[in-house]
Amino acid sequence: MKRALVPLAVLALLALAIAAPQYITVRYYVQLILLAMIWTIMAHGQNIIQGMTGYVSITQAGLMGVGAYASTLLSIRLGWPVWASMAIAPFITALFSVFVGYPSLRVKGHYFAIVTLAFNMVIFIVLMNFTSLTRGEAGIFNIQRPEPLFGLVDFDDRVAYYYLVLTVAVVMTALTWLLMRSSIGRTLRAIRQNENLASACGVAVWKYKLFAFVASAFYAGAAGALYAHYIGFINPETFGVAQSLDAILAVILGGTGTLFGPVLGAFAVVFLPEYLRIAESFRLIVYGLLLVVATILMPRGALPLLGRAWHAAARRLGFPK
Amino acid sequence: MADGATSPALTLRGVSKHFGGVRAVDDLSFSLGTNEILGLIGPNGSGKSTTVNLIAGVFPLTAGAIQLGGQAIEAIPEYARPPLGLARTFQTASLFPGFTALEQMLVGGHVQMRERGIGALFASRAARAEEAARIQDATDLLAFVGLGGCGATPIENLSSAQQRLLMIGSALASRPRVLLLDEPAAGMVAAERRALCDLILAIKARGVSVMVIEHHMALIMKVCDRIVVLNFGQKIAEGTPDAVRNDPKVIDAYLGVSH
Ligand SMILES: Nc1ncnc2c1ncn2[C@@H]1O[C@H](COP(=O)(O)OP(=O)(O)O)[C@@H](O)[C@H]1O
Ligand SMILES: [Mg+2]
Numbered sequence: 001m002k003r004a005l006v007p008l009a010v011l012a013l014l015a016l017a018i019a020a021p022q023y024i025t026v027r028y029y030v031q032l033i034l035l036a037m038i039w040t041i042m043a044h045g046q047n048i049i050q051g052m053t054g055y056v057s058i059t060q061a062g063l064m065g066v067g068a069y070a071s072t073l074l075s076i077r078l079g080w081p082v083w084a085s086m087a088i089a090p091f092i093t094a095l096f097s098v099f100v101g102y103p104s105l106r107v108k109g110h111y112f113a114i115v116t117l118a119f120n121m122v123i124f125i126v127l128m129n130f131t132s133l134t135r136g137e138a139g140i141f142n143i144q145r146p147e148p149l150f151g152l153v154d155f156d157d158r159v160a161y162y163y164l165v166l167t168v169a170v171v172m173t174a175l176t177w178l179l180m181r182s183s184i185g186r187t188l189r190a191i192r193q194n195e196n197l198a199s200a201c202g203v204a205v206w207k208y209k210l211f212a213f214v215a216s217a218f219y220a221g222a223a224g225a226l227y228a229h230y231i232g233f234i235n236p237e238t239f240g241v242a243q244s245l246d247a248i249l250a251v252i253l254g255g256t257g258t259l260f261g262p263v264l265g266a267f268a269v270v271f272l273p274e275y276l277r278i279a280e281s282f283r284l285i286v287y288g289l290l291l292v293v294a295t296i297l298m299p300r301g302a303l304p305l306l307g308r309a310w311h312a313a314a315r316r317l318g319f320p321k
Numbered sequence: 322m323a324d325g326a327t328s329p330a331l332t333l334r335g336v337s338k339h340f341g342g343v344r345a346v347d348d349l350s351f352s353l354g355t356n357e358i359l360g361l362i363g364p365n366g367s368g369k370s371t372t373v374n375l376i377a378g379v380f381p382l383t384a385g386a387i388q389l390g391g392q393a394i395e396a397i398p399e400y401a402r403p404p405l406g407l408a409r410t411f412q413t414a415s416l417f418p419g420f421t422a423l424e425q426m427l428v429g430g431h432v433q434m435r436e437r438g439i440g441a442l443f444a445s446r447a448a449r450a451e452e453a454a455r456i457q458d459a460t461d462l463l464a465f466v467g468l469g470g471c472g473a474t475p476i477e478n479l480s481s482a483q484q485r486l487l488m489i490g491s492a493l494a495s496r497p498r499v500l501l502l503d504e505p506a507a508g509m510v511a512a513e514r515r516a517l518c519d520l521i522l523a524i525k526a527r528g529v530s531v532m533v534i535e536h537h538m539a540l541i542m543k544v545c546d547r548i549v550v551l552n553f554g555q556k557i558a559e560g561t562p563d564a565v566r567n568d569p570k571v572i573d574a575y576l577g578v579s580h
Contacts, residue, residue, distance in 0.1 A: 081366075095459065120363050126411055157462070177440060177444055178443060178444070181444075181446065182441045182442050182448075183427070183434060183437065183441045183448070183452060184441050184442060186424060186427060186428060187431065188421075189417070189420075190417050190420070190428040193417040193419060193420065194415060194416065194417050194418070196379075196415070197411070197416070197417065198428065199399050199400050199414045200377060200379075200399065200408075200411075200415075201403060201428055201429050201431050201432070201491070201495065202400050202401075202402070202403030202404055202431050202495060203400055203428070203431050204400045204401075204431035205400060222472060
């Protein structure tokens with residue numbers, strides 16, 4: 001019964017997301033949902049390496065920055081069509097991740113988290129200081145939206161862009177689902193659960209870990225491109241380590257290794273700070289506390305908790321199981 | 322066969338492994354004949370598990386050479402040895418927590434998979450056909466090791482003896498020619514050990530060469546064609562079960578009394 005309800009719940013969620021801009025009149029909320037969907041793409045990527053494979057990467061925002069700057073620079077400096085720039089950005093980001101992942105994932109142990117953290121810092125420093133290319137802290141303005149589609153859909157319209165982001169988020173969610181149910185997903189979970197045994201079973205562990213990291217970078221690159229061409233302005237601040245910690249938080253809060261946990265977590269990390277404005281200067285402290293409390297109260301994230309709550313409610317209301 | 326007249330499935334020559342000052346394995350040479358069951362026995366800490374880890378490629382040799390079916394494998398990484406026909410189990414229960422028995426078997430049969438790329442991701446026709454074949458194969462093997470009907474059972478719900486059997490099944494799923502079993506009877510009661518004896522003999526009957534480490538002498542004496550005895554990383558005896566159990570050096574170092 002419960003299994004049969006999952007596709008229905010997904011369809012309902014999708015219908016809600018499609019209807020939202022038509023009914024929500026406050027543009028600010030449409031913007032928040034749009035950003036949360038971009039963060040959903042980020043979080044899916046983070047979930048592939050952190051949740052499915054068990055290796056915490058601390059550079060998801062840095063990689064998002066690579067995607068954002070790649071797409072921006074291609075379209076502004078080289079005059080590429082925005083569509084082409086956005087489409088190529090995830091691949092450029094994935095390529096970058098190979099250079100970090102290859103040396104750090106070939107060795108066992110905890111180097112990976114530290115190397116990725118360092119990588120995020122390097123990205124930040126380069127974006128800050130390579131001013132001839134990135135304009136440093138001042139950032140890049142007037143980043144264009146994509147060209148009109150068939151001369152019909154005008155993406156300068158926020159709602160049209162909303163549907164573009166929704167489409168990409170749905171496609172990336174579907175891709176993640178395919179990965180999870182494939183034999184590749186099973187092998188990634190095996191590595192997370194017992195890397196030594198996976199190796200003894202003949203799994204070329206480092207190749208799978210590298211694949212997971214490169215996939216996570218691909219997602220981050222797509223999110224970065226969508227972000228840059230939506231906001232129209234980027235500077236390094238958005239792509240620092242703090243935002244990478246948010247991506248980790250989104251996965252943990254939502255439900256590590258699950259398909260919809262990161263969606264939930266992405267909405268949480270976009271909406272919560274908006275409601276915790278007063279706590280702006282205590283951001284990291286509040287987040288730290290939140291993380292500790294969440295880990296204690298819901299060690300497997302919010303999604304399994306919601307599942308249990310649903311079960312309890314269903315029982316109370318007398319639904320068959 | 323028992324005297325190794327056929328070409329060996331596995332050969333160790335002058336193999337040593339030092340951990341700092343500890344000579345865990347010291348100038349060890351022996352071979353496992355094709356379709357033979359070889360026992361590896363000795364006191365705790367005599368280097369048995371280290372020998373298995375060296376053959377499997379968990380860590381590099383300090384000295385020596387290892388051949389699998391005539392091919393030198395000491396420079397080949399651990400994950401590239403199972404495709405050559407080598408499989409092993411671990412002394413301590415080693416499975417994938419949270420997996421079902423069937424999922425465990427499918428990862429155990431990883432090297433049998435052809436469709437690992439884009440085809441697997443998008444569940445192409447070939448990938449689905451292969452997955453179905455692998456599931457059939459795994460289900461048959463589960464029945465073979467005595468876990469018929471347990472495919473959907475989460476590993477955590479299996480008894481410790483069943484987990485031991487699953488480890489063997491998972492190793493067999495790679496279709497090995499050489500199987501290394503490290504204390505497969507650990508935590509089993511007498512009846513379960515007797516069933517394990519039959520299983521090991523049935524594995525041999527399938528044409529697999531088996532090296533088995535065990536402390537239960539009844540099991541070792543029953544299934545082994547030959548036995549190698551280790552003490553302090555060195556081979557102190559080698560021969561048929563009868564010869565080994567009456568060897569004064571072995572009785573002195575390990576058995577205590579004649580079995
Ligand atoms: N990874 C390791 N690092 C350091 N010492 C080890 C390691 N593995 C085994 N040893 C040592 O090597 C010796 C042999 O151990 P082992 O092969 O596990 O013995 P057995 O399996 O015969 O009980 C022991 O002294 C043990 O402490
Ligand atoms: Mg041992």
